[in-house]
Amino acid sequence: GxxxxxxxxxVICKSGTSVKIECRSxxxxxxxxxxxxxxxxxxLMLMATSNEGSKATYEQGVEKDKFLINHASLTLSxxxxxxxxxxxxxxxxxxxRDRGGSSQETQYFGPGTRLLVL
Amino acid sequence: xxxVEQSPQSLIILEGKNCTLQCNYTVSPFSNLRWxxxxxxxxxxxxxxxxxxxxxxSNGRYTATLDADTKQSSLHITAxxxxxxxxxxxxVSAPDSWGxxxxxxxxxxxxxx
Numbered sequence: 152g153x154x155x156x157x158x159x160x161x162v163i164c165k166s167g168t169s170v171k172i173e174c175r176s177x178x179x180x181x182x183x184x185x186x187x188x189x190x191x192x193x194x195l196m197l198m199a200t201s202n203e204g205s206k207a208t209y210e211q212g213v214e215k216d217k218f219l220i221n222h223a224s225l226t227l228s229x230x231x232x233x234x235x236x237x238x239x240x241x242x243x244x245x246x247x248r249d250r251g252g253s254s255q256e257t258q259y260f261g262p263g264t265r266l267l268v269l
Numbered sequence: 270x271x272x273v274e275q276s277p278q279s280l281i282i283l284e285g286k287n288c289t290l291q292c293n294y295t296v297s298p299f300s301n302l303r304w305x306x307x308x309x310x311x312x313x314x315x316x317x318x319x320x321x322x323x324x325x326x327s328n329g330r331y332t333a334t335l336d337a338d339t340k341q342s343s344l345h346i347t348a349x350x351x352x353x354x355x356x357x358x359x360x361v362s363a364p365d366s367w368g369x370x371x372x373x374x375x376x377x378x379x380x381x382x
Binding site for chain 2: 155157192193246258259260265
């Protein structure tokens, strides 16, 4: 099956620093990638939808200047948490929509990135 | 109000036993319904995906059912194993939603020896 990777798998940083998380579709082209955040014992919360070559669409309540998303190619999207604070500590997961899939709704999830801000 | 409701919230079962998880949704119309397994600290992994015209779909010891009339789905785990301990998430997508998914809160399953 299709594979989506994320890098890094975990990161610890000091408050005030910026952290970049990469999401790659390894064996397919993804016109659309999604970024989610997941807090302990809760389900995934969609943060933004990232379309290749255009600006991301953010969900209500998600600060676009705080969470910068770049989808520069059909296989790579990045999420940068700017000036991270302890409340940004969470599990960040991306998913990629398969452009050539038989179903318009085919999506594959990455393994997630654990962010801990001290 | 969440458009995808799952029950129970959590479940403890003995190794080797069967269990059934429930999912009720109000998303309408809907394109497909999926069940994902999420291990702690990992991303969700797809177990089954069903369109509105499908009633059942199996993947090894996992069997999902769908009743589009009552908007209910279930995931049955047969002969549970310790490795089945995870969160099971019901996810519904709507047509023309540009890939946006509606997530249930998940059912936390713990399989004990």
